[in-house]
Amino acid sequence: RLRIALGVYICYIQDWTRVFGDELLVFTMAEYHDDPVGVLNTIFRHVGVYIPDLTELREFIQNSNIDNTNSDVKKSFGGMFDETRYLLHNFYQPFNEDLADFLKDPKYKFDK
Numbered sequence: 117r118l119r120i121a122l123g124v125y126i127c128y129i130q131d132w133t134r135v136f137g138d139e140l141l142v143f144t145m146a147e148y149h150d151d152p153v154g155v156l157n158t159i160f161r162h163v164g165v166y167i168p169d170l171t172e173l174r175e176f177i178q179n180s181n182i183d184n185t186n187s188d189v190k191k192s193f194g195g196m197f198d199e200t201r202y203l204l205h206n207f208y209q210p211f212n213e214d215l216a217d218f219l220k221d222p223k224y225k226f227d228k
Contacts, residue, residue, distance in 0.1 A: 123208055125224075126215040133218075142219060144226075152177050 133140050141162045148155045153174050160167045168176075208226070216224040 120204075120207070124211045126211050126218060129215060129218060142224075144223065 129140070129142065139162075141159060143155050143158075153170055156173060156177075157167060157170065212225045216222050
């Protein structure tokens with residue numbers, strides 16, 4: 117079952133901005149994976165909640181056995197076909213360009 121519309125982030129961001137205004141804070145999953153402690157620290161500051169000790173936060177993240185629930189599916193089906201990747205890129209590209217324009221940040225074009 118494909119849920120292709122979930123990747124059209126601009127629709128969600130525009131709705132959330134109407135509710136939260138300019139207070140909306142957006143990160144990419146890659147940014148979180150590269151620096152989970154830094155991203156969480158920024159989020160805690162942004163929402164004005166207690167910022168845990170960074171050492172404790174690092175340990176918590178490292179000890180959290182959060183698995184990608186899709187990993188078994190990916191193993192059983194194998195990698196994505198190049199043609200599929202091309203079609204998905206072309207489908208999402210205009211939405212990602214709108215997202216990058218809306219957030220005033222080209223990284224949300226998700227070009228590689």
